Amino acid sequence: MNKHTTLAGALALALAGFALAQAPQIDKGRIDSMVAQVLKQADADPNTSHQPDGAQIRREVTLQLQSLEVLKNEAFKAGLDKKPEVQNQLKNVEAQFYAAQYVNHLENSTEVNEAEVRAAYEQQTRIIKLQQVQFDSAQAAREAQQLLLKGMSFEALMKRYPNPEQQFDDFISPQQLPPDMTALAQMTRGEVTREPVLLNGKYYLFKLAAAERNPEAPPYEVIKSQLTQQAKQQKVQAQIEQLLKSNGIVPPESR
Secondary structure (H helix, E strand, C coil), rough: CCCHHHHHHHHHHHHHHHHHHCCCCCCHHHHHHHHHHHHHHHHCEEECCCCCCCHHHHHHHHHHHHHHHHHHHHHHCCCCCCHHHHHHHHHHHEEEEEEEHHHHHHHHHCCCCCHHHHHHHHHHEEEEEEEEEEEEECHHHHHHHHHHHHCCCHHHHHCCCCCCCCCCCECCCCHHEEEEEEEEHHHHCCCCCCCEEEEECCCEEEEEEEECCCCCCCCCHHHHHHHHHHHHHHHHHHHHHHHHCCCCCCCHHHC
């Protein structure tokens, strides 16, 4: 046997070894799950102008999962799964994953009715007009409230305590109000704030002078689908906040 024969045999054995190497087998369910996710994202993308190639996506997903599986196995061989920091990160990722799954579960199981969607429409298209009186202290504001209780009109109170800001007499959307004033949008027409509102070092009494639907608001049927989704998300958020509160978790701004 000459050296050329030996080299050829070695190459043949090497090639045979490569031929025997097989990519990891990925469970069909895992592939189906990721393909479904990719297709869902494609459907939600407004920039997608063509039908996704399902077969091509499946091949790409399979290759991606096989690559991940190889790297995961190498990480195990290197003992990375035994490192405390890696274990902690895995627990955090797992918690985030299951939390997201639970939120999706709530969104899929939460229903909103026509009345709730209509209420959301009325709230979102509502515009209001506020009147205000400004004071240097909460005590002065409360003393002015006593004048209202004794029969003085809010308009008379404005004249008694004038300020340049009272000249603003336009309708505004509740969404334009600063966070400290959002509760004012829930008042009924003619209602006055029961407690002085602190803004920029000054104390205010507000009256909801008028409320109506924005004449430029889109028709209900045009944004009904969007409103339905928003109303559902609000209900889901309320459920999450209640769940957190019942488990002793209160956001800093609520304390």
